[in-house]
Amino acid sequence: MTEGKTAAMTLVTNHESDDASFLADFATLSTFGATAGGGVDRQAATEPDGAQRAWLHTWLTERGFDVHYDRIGNQFGLSTTVPGAPYVLTGSHLDSQPLGGRYDGAYGVLASAHAAHRALRRWNESGETPTYNVAVVNWFNEEGCRFKPSMMGSSVFTGKMDIDDALATTDPAGVSVKTALTSIDCLGTYDGPDVAAYAEIHIEQGRGLEDSGTTIGLVESTWAARKYHVVVRGEQSHTGSTIMADRRDALLGASLLVVAARELAEKHTVFPLHTSVSEMTIEPNSPVVVAREVRMHLDIRSPDEAYLDAAAKELAESIPQIASRARVTIEQNETHGWGVASFHCAGVELARDAAESLGVRHGRVMTVAGHDSVNMKDVTPTVMLFVPSVDGISHNEGEFTQDTDVCIGTKLLADVVYRAMSGELDEGSTRT
Amino acid sequence: MTEGKTAAMTLVTNHESDDASFLADFATLSTFGATAGGGVDRQAATEPDGAQRAWLHTWLTERGFDVHYDRIGNQFGLSTTVPGAPYVLTGSHLDSQPLGGRYDGAYGVLASAHAAHRALRRWNESGETPTYNVAVVNWFNEEGCRFKPSMMGSSVFTGKMDIDDALATTDPAGVSVKTALTSIDCLGTYDGPDVAAYAEIHIEQGRGLEDSGTTIGLVESTWAARKYHVVVRGEQSHTGSTIMADRRDALLGASLLVVAARELAEKHTVFPLHTSVSEMTIEPNSPVVVAREVRMHLDIRSPDEAYLDAAAKELAESIPQIASRARVTIEQNETHGWGVASFHCAGVELARDAAESLGVRHGRVMTVAGHDSVNMKDVTPTVMLFVPSVDGISHNEGEFTQDTDVCIGTKLLADVVYRAMSGELDEGSTRT
Numbered sequence: 001m002t003e004g005k006t007a008a009m010t011l012v013t014n015h016e017s018d019d020a021s022f023l024a025d026f027a028t029l030s031t032f033g034a035t036a037g038g039g040v041d042r043q044a045a046t047e048p049d050g051a052q053r054a055w056l057h058t059w060l061t062e063r064g065f066d067v068h069y070d071r072i073g074n075q076f077g078l079s080t081t082v083p084g085a086p087y088v089l090t091g092s093h094l095d096s097q098p099l100g101g102r103y104d105g106a107y108g109v110l111a112s113a114h115a116a117h118r119a120l121r122r123w124n125e126s127g128e129t130p131t132y133n134v135a136v137v138n139w140f141n142e143e144g145c146r147f148k149p150s151m152m153g154s155s156v157f158t159g160k161m162d163i164d165d166a167l168a169t170t171d172p173a174g175v176s177v178k179t180a181l182t183s184i185d186c187l188g189t190y191d192g193p194d195v196a197a198y199a200e201i202h203i204e205q206g207r208g209l210e211d212s213g214t215t216i217g218l219v220e221s222t223w224a225a226r227k228y229h230v231v232v233r234g235e236q237s238h239t240g241s242t243i244m245a246d247r248r249d250a251l252l253g254a255s256l257l258v259v260a261a262r263e264l265a266e267k268h269t270v271f272p273l274h275t276s277v278s279e280m281t282i283e284p285n286s287p288v289v290v291a292r293e294v295r296m297h298l299d300i301r302s303p304d305e306a307y308l309d310a311a312a313k314e315l316a317e318s319i320p321q322i323a324s325r326a327r328v329t330i331e332q333n334e335t336h337g338w339g340v341a342s343f344h345c346a347g348v349e350l351a352r353d354a355a356e357s358l359g360v361r362h363g364r365v366m367t368v369a370g371h372d373s374v375n376m377k378d379v380t381p382t383v384m385l386f387v388p389s390v391d392g393i394s395h396n397e398g399e400f401t402q403d404t405d406v407c408i409g410t411k412l413l414a415d416v417v418y419r420a421m422s423g424e425l426d427e428g429s430t431r432t
Numbered sequence: 433m434t435e436g437k438t439a440a441m442t443l444v445t446n447h448e449s450d451d452a453s454f455l456a457d458f459a460t461l462s463t464f465g466a467t468a469g470g471g472v473d474r475q476a477a478t479e480p481d482g483a484q485r486a487w488l489h490t491w492l493t494e495r496g497f498d499v500h501y502d503r504i505g506n507q508f509g510l511s512t513t514v515p516g517a518p519y520v521l522t523g524s525h526l527d528s529q530p531l532g533g534r535y536d537g538a539y540g541v542l543a544s545a546h547a548a549h550r551a552l553r554r555w556n557e558s559g560e561t562p563t564y565n566v567a568v569v570n571w572f573n574e575e576g577c578r579f580k581p582s583m584m585g586s587s588v589f590t591g592k593m594d595i596d597d598a599l600a601t602t603d604p605a606g607v608s609v610k611t612a613l614t615s616i617d618c619l620g621t622y623d624g625p626d627v628a629a630y631a632e633i634h635i636e637q638g639r640g641l642e643d644s645g646t647t648i649g650l651v652e653s654t655w656a657a658r659k660y661h662v663v664v665r666g667e668q669s670h671t672g673s674t675i676m677a678d679r680r681d682a683l684l685g686a687s688l689l690v691v692a693a694r695e696l697a698e699k700h701t702v703f704p705l706h707t708s709v710s711e712m713t714i715e716p717n718s719p720v721v722v723a724r725e726v727r728m729h730l731d732i733r734s735p736d737e738a739y740l741d742a743a744a745k746e747l748a749e750s751i752p753q754i755a756s757r758a759r760v761t762i763e764q765n766e767t768h769g770w771g772v773a774s775f776h777c778a779g780v781e782l783a784r785d786a787a788e789s790l791g792v793r794h795g796r797v798m799t800v801a802g803h804d805s806v807n808m809k810d811v812t813p814t815v816m817l818f819v820p821s822v823d824g825i826s827h828n829e830g831e832f833t834q835d836t837d838v839c840i841g842t843k844l845l846a847d848v849v850y851r852a853m854s855g856e857l858d859e860g861s862t863r864t
Contacts, residue, residue, distance in 0.1 A: 098716040099668060099724075145718040205673040225672065227719075236531060238826040239708035239731055240657070241637040241800040244697045246824060251710060252694055255687035262684055265676045276671035278683060279719045280712065284530040286577040287659075287711045287729035289827040292531075297719035299671055368673040392678060394670040395721040 019407040022114050026406070029055070029094075029110055030102040039397025040102055044095040044141035044152075045073065045177065050184030052094050056109065056138060063117050065136065069188025072156040072166050073140035073181040077113065078193060079120055080133050086194035088420040089380075090116055090413065091137030092202060093153070093372060097145050101399020103203045103389075107406060109138045111201050115414035122418055131423035132196045139372045140181070146171045147180075149336060154372035157192055158379050197347075197420040198376040201385040201413045203401050205369050207392035215408055217365035217386030218351050219343055222374055223274075224308045225301040226337035230257065234328040236284065236292035247290050251282060253326035254294035260318050261298060264311055271304040273311050274368065298332075303366050305340045338374065340366075347383040350424055354415040360408055381425040383416050385409060451839040454546050458838070461487070461526075461542055462534040471829025472534055476527040476573035476584075477505065477609065482616030484526050488541065488570060495549050497568065501620025504588040504598050505572035505613040509545065510625060511552055512565050518626035520852040521812075522548055522845065523569030524634060525585070525804060529577050533831020535635045535821075539838060541570045543633050547846035554850055563855035564628045571804045572613070578603045579612075581768060586804035589624055590811050629779075629852040630808040633817040633845045635833050637801050639824035647840055649797035649818030650783050651775055654806055655706075656740045657733040658769035662689065666760040668716065668724035679722055683714060685758035686726035692750050693730060696743055703736040705743050706800065730764075735798050737772045770806065772798075779815040782856055786847040792840055801826075813857040815848050817841060 032055065033040045033048030042048035053075055057067045060077035068076045078087065092108025116134045123130050139157075144150025147169045155161035167178040181187040204210075209217050234250035254277075261275040276299045283293040300315065302308040316332065323330045348364065355362040365386060367374070373384040387409040390400040419425075464487065465472045465480030474480035485507055489499045492509035500508045510519065524540025548566045555562050571589075576582025579601045587593035599610040613619040636642075641649050666682035686709075693707040708731045715725040732747065734740035748764065755762045780796065787794040797818060799806070805816040819841040822832040851857075 097668075097718055097721050100721075143718075144720065145716070148719070150720065205670045206675065207678070223672075236828040237824075238637045238801060239710050240655075240706065240733055240802065241826065242706075242824060243638065243704065244694075244706060246639070249694075249708075249710075251712070252690060255690035258684060258687035259691055262676075262681075272675065274672065274674075274676060276681075276722065278671050278681075278714075278721055278723050279717050280683070280714055282710075282712055284577070285711045286529055286575075286827075287580070287731070288576065288582065289529050289532075289710055290708065291710050292828075299719070301672055369670060370672065392669075392674060394673065395718075396668040396724075 018114070018118060022110070022407060022410055023403055025059070026107070026110055029106055033096065035099055035397055037099065037397035039099055039399065040096045041098050041100065042094070042096045043098060043146040044143065045180035045184050045186070046146070047184070049095050050186065053138065053184065053186055056094065056113070059113060060136060068190035069186050070157070070190045070192050071163055071188065072153050073186045074153040074157055074192070075138040075186065076190065076193060077136040078133065079116065079135065081120070082130060082133050085132050086196035087133045087135040088197045088199065088417055089135050089137055089193065089195045090199040090417050091139060092200050093139045093142030095141055095143050097143050097395045099397050100395055101397060103399050103401050104205070104394055105142055107401065108200055108202045111410040111413050112136045114410050115417045118414040119418040119421060123421065130421035132421045134417060134421055135193050142372055147177050151370055151372055151375055154375040158375045160375060195380045197381045197425045198373065199383040199413060199416050199420060200371060200373040201387065201409050202371055203389045203394065203399070204386040205389050205392065205394035208365060209386060209388040210390065210392070212363065213361065214363045215360050215388065215405055216355050216362040216412060218348050218355070218362055219367050219384035219386060220348050220364045221340055221342045221366050222338060223301045223303045223366055223368045224305040224338065224340045225299065225370070226308065226312055227335050228298040229333050229335050230296050230298050231331045232257070232294040232328050234290065234292055234326065237290045239288045239290055242290060248327040249290050250294045250328050251291040253322060253328035253330060254280060254296060256322045256326060257330070260322060261315065264315055268307070268311055271302050271307045273307065274301040275299070301368055303340065341374070341377070343377050343384055344381045346425055347381050350419055351383050351385060351416055354412055354419060358408070358412055358415065360412060385413060450546070450550060454542070454839060454842055455835055457491070458539070458542055461538055465528065467531055467829055469531065469829035471531055471831065472528045473530050473532065474526070474528045475530060475578040476575065477612035477616050477618070478578070479616070481527050482618065485570065485616065485618055488526065488545070491545060492568060500622035501618050502589070502622045502624050503595055503620065504585050505618045506585040506589055506624070507570040507618065508622065508625060509568040510565065511548065511567065513552070514562060514565050517564050518628035519565045519567040520629045520631065520849055521567050521569050521625065521627045522631040522849050523571060524632050525571045525574030527573055527575050529575050529827045531829050532827055533829060535831050535833050536637070536826055537574055537634070539833065540632055540634045543842040543845050544568050546842050547849045550846040551850040551853060555853065562853035564853045566849060566853055567625050574804055579609050583802055583804055583807055586807040590807045592807060627812045629813045629857045630805065631815040631845060631848050631852060632803060632805040633819065633841050634803055635821045635826065635831070636818040637821050637824065637826035640797060641818060641820040642822065642824070644795065645793065646795045647792050647820065647837055648787050648794040648844060650780050650787070650794055651799050651816035651818060652780050652796045653772055653774045653798050654770060655733045655735045655798055655800045656737040656770065656772045657731065657802070658740065658744055659767050660730040661765050661767050662728050662730050663763045664689070664726040664760050666722065666724055666758065669722045671720050671722055674722060680759040681722050682726045682760050683723040685754060685760035685762060686712060686728055688754045688758060689762070692754060693747065696747055700739070700743055703734050703739045705739065706733040707731070733800055735772065773806070773809070775809050775816055776813045778857055779813050782851055783815050783817060783848055786844055786851060790840070790844055790847065792844060817845060
């Protein structure tokens, strides 16, 4: 009895110590690029991004991981206990939006580091040998705010984007990815590990889990999304003296399109439809010159692919009328997009089992936002987990997830990684 | 007969030579900051602005004018033939919009330099002594694109703007007016001349003269104008995952306001109403973050003051509804404006007489755009002349005025300056 009690207490103490250690590290991580409003600003390959990568490098090295950088700056921490075996890879991204939140991406990277460390400890304590090794990854430029497109690191890693195109991409100041990565000393030559499976945890960035009182979301599919680059071309003229009927106002055309996109979302109520324009480049952007050109991004998403197709068609059909009203031309090019794509059933099942055994309330969800896991699921069995976001606030300094949820998520991820290292996600494997 | 014929021919030759000389100088002036599209880009106190100022400095000096710079960088060329007497000042501005036209402002400065030179020659040839001296001015930063507000140089000169506020104004890169003026060596200590009268010529920047087949517009008043700084405040969030009903989209609020401003102009047809938004600053301006803030300028103008007041009231009243629809707050502050303000009757009459004696088709017009003369008319008798703009195109590389109109305008301005130097604009003077 006494021995049993002690063992149980030790276990509890271990968990409390794990949680405290995680929260302390998360607090430290949140100091990099910290903003006055309680958020972070550490866009890809900026100085704060470099500083947090150096900190993670040290953290991993101190715990026996070998750190390598590939040719697009993805940061890998490898633990090789089974020489020659592939790796269960777990991670997310440390880069943030300008005035972004502390959790988006960074939580997933730190949870992965702690989860990999705990899984290794558990294998070590068990005296058994895992089927696979484990590796932690911090993907480069998931956010896509400084360098477009988003999910650049995982896109190159999965062969969806050409490495040379990615390295040549420039930020608005004309600095290339290659130059920026070199400046933070994160451009490497590593080819990346052989991957047996991938696991990622992320904040939900929506209110679904919170509203339903669910702690863990088991991501089973993505919403469909289409992204467009739109160019509205008018003619530069004097804002004061040019008579209204003569104007070819590109900003009027762009504004009409912003309003039309919102109206489209408002009238489509069978399935949710999200439409967004949040960035514009206005030329010449002078208070006394009618805009000659506006370039902008337009993004539409829905959980139903056919519904999204219909909405996209309706939007495209509204464009000639908008162009005519503002006397401008409007060019709409689809830059990228994805359909409703499923995550691996075996991964969802494994995560469900792990959540059940932890006694955590869970549910199947879709992801509206893109994540590196959306790329990874196309090349390897992938598990994607969500923890709640308070009020669904994200890409905002006020982004917040409760410490208890953060800690439960990390604990669950550690179990998922442990199970995946045993080969539970292998095709034909029988989970027990 | 022979002598008479020779004299007449000499006169014609003189005029042709004056015109050729003017057009040659204008072609040279147009090379400063020349753009590929046939326009110019020489924003206030940039390198091309400094270069054209140096060129004008030399031009004036070679013709006997003394060049001085005041504390806001206004460039004066003084000819003092009557020691102690005030000056008839004539000028405009050399700075341009980005990708602006060759004529806007620059035509007026060069026409003034030539007009002053010709008026002096005429006084010299007549053997008589003028009542007033003559001076040429190139006002600093009329355009207001790099440094706001517009008409900065003449506003400081006429006491409408504080010199220290003006010098401390910064461009988007954080460079102050003081630093920029120092960098082009145009920050002086001159207090400016005693002014007896002011004359300016400018392209119309509208289609009124061209459409009515009129060569010279005699500006008798301004349109009324109101300029607003508008701040739309929403909340930063994820463009993909934030549900539409939760969004507080500042760019949607701004776009609704752009559309509302245009609709206001379209429904007001009793008098013309011009409404414009042509500049926005969007924060954070990321393709995946709902905009938290948009700052923009809104400009409304009408030839009828009461009509403008009513339209301004209607616009203000539409704002709460727009704010509510986009779930944002909208702050609208009037930054400056002017009523329908008359130019001096005596000045319009003098210019009309001069146009009659040249046999040029002329008409009374209003100015929609602001000009330095709008400031000057409040402190001294002021004559403002327009020449036609082809198709009304302005603030555009395609801005154009026919050589014949350019030359007639300069000739008329020379006569106006000559007459003003004789004291014709003095209160109580009897024009002959």
